[in-house]
Amino acid sequence: MSWxxxxxxxxxxxxxxxxxFAEVSLIYGYKQFFPKKERYGFRFYIxxxxxxxxxxxNKGVLGDSLRESSQIxxxxxxKLQRKETFINAIFYGAGADFxxxxxxxxxxxxxxxxxxxxFYETKIFKKWxxxxxxxxxxxxxxxxxxxxxxxxxxxYKNWAIELGTRIPFLTNDYFKTPLYTxxxxxxxxxxxxxxxxx
Numbered sequence: 001m002s003w004x005x006x007x008x009x010x011x012x013x014x015x016x017x018x019x020x021f022a023e024v025s026l027i028y029g030y031k032q033f034f035p036k037k038e039r040y041g042f043r044f045y046i047x048x049x050x051x052x053x054x055x056x057x058n059k060g061v062l063g064d065s066l067r068e069s070s071q072i073x074x075x076x077x078x079k080l081q082r083k084e085t086f087i088n089a090i091f092y093g094a095g096a097d098f099x100x101x102x103x104x105x106x107x108x109x110x111x112x113x114x115x116x117x118x119f120y121e122t123k124i125f126k127k128w129x130x131x132x133x134x135x136x137x138x139x140x141x142x143x144x145x146x147x148x149x150x151x152x153x154x155x156y157k158n159w160a161i162e163l164g165t166r167i168p169f170l171t172n173d174y175f176k177t178p179l180y181t182x183x184x185x186x187x188x189x190x191x192x193x194x195x196x197x198x
Contacts, residue, residue: 001020001021001022001023001189001190001191002020002021002023002051002186002187002188002189002190003018003019003020003021003186003187003188003189004018004019004020004021004051004053004087004184004185004186004187005017005018005184005185005186005187006019006055006182006183006184006185007181007182007183008058008062008066008180008181008182009180009181009182010062010065010066010069010072010179010180010181011065011179013061013062013065014062015058015060015062015063017055017058018187019053019054019055019056020053021051021052021053021186022051022052022053023049023050023051023189023191024049024050024051025047025048025049025191025193026047026048026049027045027046027047027048027193027195028045028046028047029043029044029045029046029095030043030044030045031043031099031197033099033101038101039100039101039102040098040099040100040101041098041099041101042096042097042098042099043096043097043099043110044094044095044096045094045095045096045097046092046093046094046095047091047092047093047094047095047112047114048090048091048092049090049091049092050088050089050090050091051088051089051090051091051186052086052087052088052089053086053087053088054084054085054086054087055084055085055087056083056084057080057081057082057083057084058080063080066080066180067080067081071179072180073124073127073128075123075124075127076121076124076128079121079124085120085121087118087119087120087184088119088120089116089117089118089119089184090116090117091114091115091116091117091142092114092115092117093112093113093114093115093142094112094113095110095111095112095113095146096110096111097109097110097146097148098110099150104151105149105150105151105152106149106150106151106152107148107149107150108146108147108148108149108150108162108164109146109147110145110146111143111144111145111146112142112143112144112145112146112166113141113142113143114141114142114143114144115139115140115141115142116139116140116141116142116172117138117139117140118138118139118140118174118184119138120174120184122138125138125174125175128175128177129175131177133177133178134175134176134177135173135175135176135177136174136175137172137173137174137175137176138174140170140172140174141170141172142168142169142170142172142186143168143169143170144166144167144168144169144189145166145167145169146164146165146166147164147165147166147167148162148163148164148165148191149162149163149164150162150195158196158197159194159195159196160194160195160196160197161192161193161194161195162191162192162193162194162195163191163192164190164191165188165189165190165191166186166188166189166191167188167189168185168186168187168188168189170185171183171185172184172185
């Protein structure tokens with residue numbers, strides 16, 4: 001589960017919105033502990049995530065200004081009339097974590113380098129981006145801090161569960177014109193995963 005933050009800016013008006021972002025992840029990697037007590041270790045992995053959420057109708061001064069402006073494409077103004085709009089994204093990348101094993105479990109600290117592909121009203125923004133003053137960036141790059149805890153079941157040595165959080169650092173513009181800007185950022189991602197070693 002993530003929390004997605006969006007920021008829209010039009011002329012002198014701007015608005016931040018935060019929505020829950022559901023995620024499904026697949027991770028594959030290699031883990032190794034050092035000799036002697038095997039207390040310290042590391043792991044490398046690749047990941048693929050799919051996430052989705054819904055924006056409710058943009059109310060207030062910003063929403064009214066966008067809906068009434070002739071400088072905003074008609075298709076986008078019509079989109080703003082809906083009660084909610086769907087947004088989804090795919091995240092793919094690689095990470096490396098330092099592992100510190102204790103009697104109660106393993107502590108995790110690492111970094112993720114992630115590519116992001118966002119899908120939000122793509123037909124509207126692709127058409128709008130034909131304007132030479134517009135910039136459309138559905139593909140982005142992100143760096144995240146990964147902090148977590150791993151617990152291995154004594155009865156099933158190959159199985160473990162992990163609880164943690166990933167904190168992104170970068171904010172990228174999804175769409176930008178001289179008058180209008182829209183950007184997305186996952187503020188924080190909290191995960192609970194089941195892992196299997198082989």
